[in-house]
Amino acid sequence: MSNKFSAISNKIITLDNAVPQRRYRILRCDLPKDIAERFAELGLTPGAAVSVVQKAPLSDPIEINVRGYSLCIRRRQAKDITLRETDYD
Numbered sequence: 001m002s003n004k005f006s007a008i009s010n011k012i013i014t015l016d017n018a019v020p021q022r023r024y025r026i027l028r029c030d031l032p033k034d035i036a037e038r039f040a041e042l043g044l045t046p047g048a049a050v051s052v053v054q055k056a057p058l059s060d061p062i063e064i065n066v067r068g069y070s071l072c073i074r075r076r077q078a079k080d081i082t083l084r085e086t087d088y089d
Helices: 033-041
Strands: 012-014 023-029 049-055 062-066 069-073 081-086
Touching: 023 033
Parallel strands: none
Antiparallel strands: 012 081, 023 049, 023 081, 049 062, 062 069
């Protein structure tokens, strides 16, 4: 019997390196205070589930899905958001 939690990866990456269509959990946002507050208002908080929908040419901007809606963010900001890969919501 396989447990759905047995395949959870401990891989920690930044959002700019996330693979489209995989699921992640936000671990932390190391952004400047004003940007971090704005992103928190948009739902980018530790523990939130996030997935990359697609990346534009040259990977900027990046379209993500968080809390049921799509959001585009700049690659330079995505570099400061740390994620852990997961296989559940």
